Amino acid sequence: MNIKVKGLSSTKFGELWDKSLINLVEEATNAALTDAKLKITDIDAAFIGTMLSGETTTQSQMGSIFASLYGVNIPGTRVEAACASGGVAIYQAVQFLKANPGKKVLVVGVEKMTDLCASKVTDLLMQAASQEERDSGANFPSLYALVAQAHMREFGTTREQMALCSVMAHQNALSNEKAQFRKKITVEDVVKATPVAEPLTLLDCSPITDGAAALILTTEAPSKSKKEAFIVSSAFATDTLSLAQRESVTTFKSTQTAAKAIFADSGITHKDINFLEVHDCFSIGTIVALEDIGFVKKGKGGKAIEKIFKGDKSLPQVNVSGGLKACGHPVGATGVKQVVELAARMRNSTGYGLAQNIGGTGASCVMNLVASSDTLI
C-alpha cells in the first residue's frame, strides 16, 4: 500500500532556548496541518517519536499531548527506539494505515536536548547502548570510534574519507535554512578539530539539538493535478544492543536487513534512488551506511563518498539536507525530518528518496522509501 505524505513540516533545528518540548510539538503539528490543508479534528491517530522527553524535560506519556494541546481524544502512541524513534513512529503509522485504510495519521518526532549540559546528555544517550557498554565507561563517540578504527584497519578507509562526510554535510546545509550549522568546513578543519575519540574529532560528531518534524499520512489516491510524495515502503530491523555481541563491528546487520526488505518490497534497484538520507550521527556512519544498504561492496564506502562528493551520477546524492552532522540531531525528530526532507524534494522532482534512521550503534534501523507520485504505477 502506498502512503501519501499529505502534510509535512519541520521546525528550525538548533539551540532553541525560547521553545519548550511542547512548543516544538505544537509548532510542527500546526505547520503540517497547514501544509495538508487539514484541521486537527481531521486526524484519526497520532504517533510521536521521542527518546528522552522524560529524562530531559520530565514529560512522559507524550501520546496524550495532542489531547492537551487541541482537546482531541485520538489514540496517541509514543514510540521509542533511541535515535530511531522518529523512523519507528513512521513505520508504525504505516502499519496503522494498512490496518485502517481511509484514516489520517499524524506523526511527530521531537527532542529537547540543549537545556542540559552536554555531559549529562551524553550520559542519557547511553541508555540506547547495553549495560555492559555503560559499565565499561563507553559513550557513543567512543563506540563509533571503535567502528571507525576497525573500518580503517580492515579496509584501508582513510581519515580524510571520513572527514569528507562532514565536509559534504556542511556544504549541503548551506542551502537549508532550518539547519543548525550553516558554515562551510574543510577536510583539514575536521582533522584538526578538538579530538573526541580517536580518530573522531568534534567535527566528525553530530551536535546536540532541539527540534521537531511532522508528517500527515493518508491512504488517499494520488492527485491528478499536482505532484505528490508517497511512502512506498517502510522496513524496520533490530540488532544486539552491544557491539561486542556481533560477528562484525563494521557491518550493521539491522541496516542490511531493512535495506533488503525495502528493495524486495518495492521492486526498485539502487540505481533508481536519487536522494539518500543516512544516519551520520558520526562521519563513519555515512560510509558504513553506503555499504550496508548495498550501494557499494563492504569496504568501498570511503571511495564511494569521494565519488559522491565529486558529483558522480552513478550514486545518489547523500544528505542533501545537511544530515545529522550539519542539520542537527534532535534524536527523536531525526527520522521524521529525513522523510520530510525527501518528501519535499519528491514534490518537485521525479524519482525516489531513501532514508536510513539508526538507533544506538545499529541496534535499530528503520528505512523509509519515498517516491514522487509520477513513479507510481
Next chain:
Amino acid sequence: MNIKVKGLSSTKFGELWDKSLINLVEEATNAALTDAKLKITDIDAAFIGTMLSGETTTQSQMGSIFASLYGVNIPGTRVEAACASGGVAIYQAVQFLKANPGKKVLVVGVEKMTDLCASKVTDLLMQAASQEERDSGANFPSLYALVAQAHMREFGTTREQMALCSVMAHQNALSNEKAQFRKKITVEDVVKATPVAEPLTLLDCSPITDGAAALILTTEAPSKSKKEAFIVSSAFATDTLSLAQRESVTTFKSTQTAAKAIFADSGITHKDINFLEVHDCFSIGTIVALEDIGFVKKGKGGKAIEKIFKGDKSLPQVNVSGGLKACGHPVGATGVKQVVELAARMRNSTGYGLAQNIGGTGASCVMNLVASSDTLI
C-alpha cells in the same frame, strides 16, 4: 479481525531484587513461547511496553532486547503511555497483525521499580502528569485523592465503598500465586491505614512492583480441538494530561471513548461480560471505571461495588486477579497482565473478559476485549 492469544505468561509480581529488567523480559518471553509451543525464530515482530526502563535502570531502546537476548533481527518497538504502556503495546500489536495477517507477534510488558526508593519512583511516575501538575507539587496519590473527594461530594460515594475496592482486590488475590500481596484486609484496615492523601490511605494505593507479562498473538483460526482465547476488539483513546483542563474530574473521557468503541466494534453488550479487569491504581479508580465503561450510571459506582462484592450476578466479576492493588502494579506490565489473566480464564470458560488500562489520571485509556473461542461466530 479476531486475534488469537496463542501464548501467555506472567512472572511473579513483587519486590524481585534478584531479577533485573532484562531477566524479567527473558523469563516472560520464554514462558509465553513455551505456552504457545513456538520458538523465538517463529516470531515476526515484537512490541514492548515499559514506562520507566530508562529512568529506573538506564536502559532505553528496549525493542532491541530480543536481538540481544536471542539473536533475532525482528522489528522491536517500545511503546510508552505511562501506566497504559502495556495496553498500548497490545493495541499496536493488534494493528500490526491487521496490517500483516499471518504473522506472529510477541508483546511484553515490563517494569523494574523497586530498586529505587519510593519517593524517587513517585517523582518519576509524575512524568505521566502535566508540567503544571508537577509544578504545583501534586503527585498521583494527591491527584486521585482530588478525584475521590469530588466523587464523594458530587455523588455521595462513601469512604467505605472506596475501601471495599481494596478489600475485594485483596480477597481475590488470595488465590493468585503470582500476586504481590496475598493477605486478607477489612474495610476498617483500609480506613485506619497510614493516611496518604485525604481520603486515600496506604491501602487505597497500588504498590510499587517489579514484574513482566507476555502474550503471543496471531491471526490463526480457532482450534477445533480445544478452547482458546481471542482478542476480539481493542480500543485506545487519550485525554488531557492535566485534570484541570477537563470539564469534569469524576469522568474519564478516555475510558468513555474507548468503551464506546469496544461495544460498537464487537456488538456485545455489558451483560455479556463475565470478567472485568479495571485499572485500580487507587481504589476510586474501580468506581469511576464501572461508571465510565457504562456498567452503571455516573455516580452509582460506589453502590455497584457493594453489589459486586456480594456476588450480584447482574454485574461482572471485577479484578479477579487481585487488580493493581493486590496483584501489584509494575506499570508497563499491568496492561499485558490484565489480558494474560482474562485470556487464561477464557481458555477455561465461555464468555467475555474486558480489560481497562489507564495512563496518568485518565490521559490514556486502552481497552481490550477477550473472548473464549466458542463465542466466535
